[in-house]
Amino acid sequence: MRYEEITVQQTIEADRFVLRPCRKSDAGLIAMYASDDRVARGTRAMPHPLPPGTVEAMIERASLKDRSEDVWVIDGSAQGHAEALGLISLDHMDRQQSEIFYWIAPAFWNTGFATEAVRALIAANPHQSDRIFAEVFQDNPGSARVLTNCGFDYLGDAEAFSVSRNATVPTWTYTLKISK
Numbered sequence: 001m002r003y004e005e006i007t008v009q010q011t012i013e014a015d016r017f018v019l020r021p022c023r024k025s026d027a028g029l030i031a032m033y034a035s036d037d038r039v040a041r042g043t044r045a046m047p048h049p050l051p052p053g054t055v056e057a058m059i060e061r062a063s064l065k066d067r068s069e070d071v072w073v074i075d076g077s078a079q080g081h082a083e084a085l086g087l088i089s090l091d092h093m094d095r096q097q098s099e100i101f102y103w104i105a106p107a108f109w110n111t112g113f114a115t116e117a118v119r120a121l122i123a124a125n126p127h128q129s130d131r132i133f134a135e136v137f138q139d140n141p142g143s144a145r146v147l148t149n150c151g152f153d154y155l156g157d158a159e160a161f162s163v164s165r166n167a168t169v170p171t172w173t174y175t176l177k178i179s180k
Contacts, residue, residue, distance in 0.1 A: 009021045009072070010124065012072065012120050012121060012124045014117065014119075014120040015116065016076060016079050016081065016113070016116060017074050017075055017076040017079060017085060017116070018075050019072035019073070019088060019120055020072060020073055021062070021070075021071070021073070022058075022059045022062045022063070022071055022087075023059070024056070024059060026059065026073050026083075026084055027055045027059055029082070029083060029084045030055045030087065033084070034050050034054070035049065036105070038106050040163075040164035041162065041164050041165060042103055042137065042140050042143065043103060043163075043164070044101075044160050044161065045163055046163060047163045048164035058071070059071075062089075068092045069089050069090065069092070070127070071087055071088075071089040072088050072117075073087060074087065074104070074113060076113075082107075082108070084105070085104060085105060085108050086102065086103050086108065086113065086117070087101075087102065087103055088101070088117045088118070089101045090127050090129075092127055096129055096130040097129055097130065097132070097133065098127045098129040098132050098133070099135075100118065100132050100133070100134045102114055102117060109142070114142075114143070114146045115149050115150060118146055118147070119150050122178070125178055129178055130177065130178055131175060132152075132176045132178065133155075133174065133175050134147050134152060134174045134175075135171040135172065136171060137160075137162070137169045137170070137171055138169070138170040138172055144172055144174075147176075151176055152176045153174060153175055153176070154172060154173075154174055155173040155175045156172075157170060157171070157172060157173070158170075158173050
């Protein structure tokens with residue numbers, strides 16, 4: 001199946017949460033977390049301060065049929081956790097490849113949620129990818145550990161522009177070949 005044929009975003013079960021598509025009702029909690037400079041600095045695209053309407057626009061883009069990126073809320077409410085612990089996404093690339101992005105709200109750092117979310121997304125492989133790429137800023141070794149704990153291999157150093165930092169920041173790039 002080609003990615004263009006995948007229009008319904010699946011819900012993915014993990015032990016302590018589910019990964020589910022974004023809902024309009026998620027905007028307030030996601031905006032509260034995303035307004036934290038520590039979260040924004042760990043991403044390429046999140047501005048800080050967060051302009052009004054940014055999260056609502058992201059949720060709207062994530063629901064389009066012709067999207068290239070699927071975004072999931074890490075929802076722990078069924079297990080007594082917060083309804084949104086963070087976000088994880090896969091951006092479709094060419095040649096059966098995807099790029100993974102994720103962030104966890106600071107209140108839930110060092111709990112293993114990021115590692116569990118990445119593992120769940122890899123296991124589900126909703127884009128039917130042969131390979132998944134990831135990058136982290138070099139001043140974020142915790143996110144690098146998440147990737148190596150999930151089986152990603154270090155590929156090399158690069159740079160990426162960070163909107164919140166208004167600067168190009170050194171990154172580490174990782175790759176994971178999916179066994180089918």
